[in-house]
Amino acid sequence: MPIAIIGAGGQLGRELAAGTDPHDTLCLAHRNIEISDPASIAAALDGKGVHTVINAAAYNFVDRAEDEPDAAWVVNARGPRLLAQWCAANAATCVHISTDHVFGLDGSRSIPFRETDAPGPVSAYGISKLAGEHFVRSTAPRHFVLRTCGLYGHPPAGGKGNFVETMLRLGKGKGEVKVVNDQYCTPTSAADLAEMILALIRTNAFGLYHATSSGATTWHEFAQEIFRQSGTDARVIPISTQEFGAKARRPAYSVLDCSKLAAAAGISIRDWRESLAGYLS
Secondary structure (H helix, E strand, C coil): CCEEEECCCCCCHHHHHCCCCHHEEEEECCCCCCCCCCHHHHHHHCCCCCEEEEEECCCCCCCCCCHHHHHHHHHHHHHHHHHHHHHCCCCECCCCCCCEHCCCCCCCCCCCCCCCCCCCCCCCHHHHHHHHHHHHHHCCCCCCEEEEEEEEECCCCCCCCCCHHHHHHEECCCCCCCECCCEECCCEHHHHHHHHHHHCCCCCEEEEEEECEEEEEEEHHHHHHHHHHHCCCCCCECCCCHHHHCCCCCCCCCCEEEEEHHHHHHHCCCEEEHHHHHHHH
């Protein structure tokens, strides 16, 4: 079992599993492994011949993390550290998925962030994810850390869902939605991200990467495009971040420059509108 996918039951994990040989892939859901427990990690991975561990597990309840930062830390920081330690001890590659929420402190930003730009998280969630990055990068010599943004994929039954599915549900049910129009980002298809990861791990170009669809938009514009492409007759009302009143701060601008990944993996990256069309179809 050369590749182990942790978080295999989630949106990204399912796409990763679909893109690998099932005979050479160990798919681990939360019931199979507790990444904050070294004994559980050893029981799941030892003796399986794993050479690459892809960590697609995360605590991604951004607002809830403000009230329970310890829970976010356990999954987003301690877990990746323990996985990186296992990878280092077993000469395996550690692949870890991070987030654009490691940025946000620079409120005047207007050009895409590169990997060399200093991070500055503004939420408990972002802090926990940045810590996880540092643990992986400093512990596992063979590592790929990928920051992504606005991830959406086909959710499992009973799962958290995603922005696209939420908009479709609200648009069809209410006929109108209020969506923030002053946060700039790049929504990313889980299928596209899985392809980026699988292309990158075929190389030895270890390091930190930005991995999103191409282009930039606001959440309001994203919602408009979801309704346009899906043929949903719903009105999107623009509101400010302040009006929305979320508990956790979000980056006002978190568009990521992915040219390093495209060059290293030898791939082209689809525009977010094209990726959305693929998902909706």
